[in-house]
Amino acid sequence: MNKVFEDYFSELQADMVAICLEYVENEAEDIYIYCSYEPEMYMFDVFFKINNQYVFKHNLNDAVDNNSSIDKKSIEYDTSNQRQEAVLDIGLQNLEKIHEICKEYGREMPAEIKLRYSVKDNSLKGEYKYNLVYSNDEELLPDNIFECWFEEVKKEA
Secondary structure (H helix, E strand, O other): OOOOHHHHHHHHHHHHHHHHHHHOOOOOOEEEEEEEEEOOEEEEEEEEEEOOEEEEHHHHHHHOOOOOOOOOOOOOOOOOHHHHHHHHHHHHHHHHHHHHHHHHOOOOOOOEEEEEEEOOOOEEEEEEEOOOOOOOOOOOOHHHHHHHHHHHHHHHO
16 A cells, blocks of 8 residues: 555654654653744744643753652653754654655645644644744744743643
8 A cells, every 4th residue: 555645744743753752751741742834944842741740841850750659760851952952853854854745745834733642642633734823923933932832731731
């Protein structure tokens, strides 16, 4: 059976999840992946829900409670710059591959992709926007959108 567009698209998103899951050593409740592409600019970032707290990739250890009676295992995440950059680089490469697949199959490239992966349920949900999100705004940057999404998710919890 030949692969179709959706197969490639899903595989690349699954790889994004896998690299983020590896980054947190499979110790997260949820993973939130933000991807953005607006003419000639790609952006990838991620935040996590760990121990019922929402944290950016560089703050993972803020969510670790090594004194908790529930959590018997002591965890300390490697949040070194090198490790963070590796995750971002792989995520960006996957996003660029998604763009290539979209071109190859004559599909529109999403301007924004928001993915939520539930570790416990092993389920991935995506939200896609195709209209420009920040390019038409002189002050708005992709980081602003990512941080706003982080705050929205925290408030909804």
